[in-house]
Amino acid sequence: MDELFGLSRFLLTLLIFVPIERLFAARPQKIFRRxxxxxxxxxxxxxxxxxxxxxxxxxxxxxxNRSVLPLAVKQAIDGLPYLVQAVLVILIGDLGVYWTHRILHVVPAMWQIHAVHHAVEELDWLAAVHQHPLDVIFMKAGSLFPLFALGFSTEAIGTYILVYSWQAYLVHANVRLNYGLLRYVLVSPEFHHWHHSSEKEARDKNFAGMISFYDWLFGSVYLPKGQKPKTFGVDNPMPSNYLALLVYPFIAWASNKKTTPNRARDERPTRCAD
Incomplete structure (x- = not known):
């Protein structure tokens, strides 16, 4: 029950990330922010x-896995050492994250779901959980389905899930970290903060969750040297409470609301009262 509601994880991440954000803040921001x-x-x-x-x-x-996957593929994967499986799982899983994430941006109906996550205007570690359940399920389908279908070990998949969970908190955290040359390989907080930026040049960029190389490979990277994102959020008015955000995609679909996936308006994001 505790795991279902995430109380232990919340307390642990609270103890870790709040002090780190106080010591290494990327920008001034209150703990009890909006x-x-x-x-x-x-x-x-x-x-x-x-x-x-x-x-x-x-x-x-x-x-x-049990009914379609060829036996030779199963045996080949089963024969791989744990560390090799773990590396492959991370590479395959994050490739799935990249493409499902990109779909959430470029398909208008899917953007209505993902806009809930981008409605956050003040980023910190807890913003990582500000996601519509359908958003999370879709992205987990993109990453976990191929891993289980291919039959990787539960230990390797478990490692990926654990690493990805902590990575999600880190890249949303209000911290400054210099990855140096590793920025071409790994997703940093700076890299992902640009993904959340409302600035026109940064929109619909930096889709990877862990492996930034995918964005370099597929031409969707935005990481200007010596600059930091100034504003976050979306252009269209968004609800600010949990229940309203849960029903937001359904209302948008029902009203056939034409919110473009690239959020082309240039004005600063706004929020609507509930």
Whole structure:
């Protein structure tokens, strides 16, 4: 039950990231910033909905593994050492994250879901959980389905899930970290903060979750030297409370709201009252 609602993880990340953000802040920001209570609602309520979706995704992947995947492929993967499997799992999993994330941006109907995450205007570690459950499930389908379908070990997949979870908190955290040449390989907080920027040049860039090389490879990187993103969020008015954000995509679909996936308007993001 504790794992479902994420209480232990919340307390642990709180103890780790709050002091780090105080010591190495990328920009001045209060601990009790705007939207904090909404993000806590995402943290403690989303779990059971995401769990149901992930179970369905994994179940379908296991069916594919047992009924479709050639025996030779199964044996080849089973024969790989744990460390080799772990590296392959991270590479394959993050490639899935990259493309599902990119789809969430370029397909208008999917953007209505993902816009909930981009509605955050003050980034810190807890902004990582500010996601619609359908958003999380779709991205986990992109990353976990191929891993379970190919039959990688539970230890290797578990390692990937653990690393990715902590990476998600880190890249949203309000911290300054210089990755040096590693920025061409790994996603840093700076790299992902540009993804959340509302500035026109940065929009729909930096989709990778862990391996920034994918953005360099597919031409979607934006990491200007010596600059920092100034504003975050989306252009169209967004709700600010949890329940309103949950129903936002459905209302947008029903009203056929034409919010373009590249958020082409230049004005600063606005929010609507609930």
């Amino acid at each position: 939207g904090l209570l909404t993000d806590m609602a995402f943290q403690f309520v989303n779990g059971w909905m995401i769990m149901i979706g992930v179970i369905a995704v994994v179940a379908m992947a296991i069916v594919i």
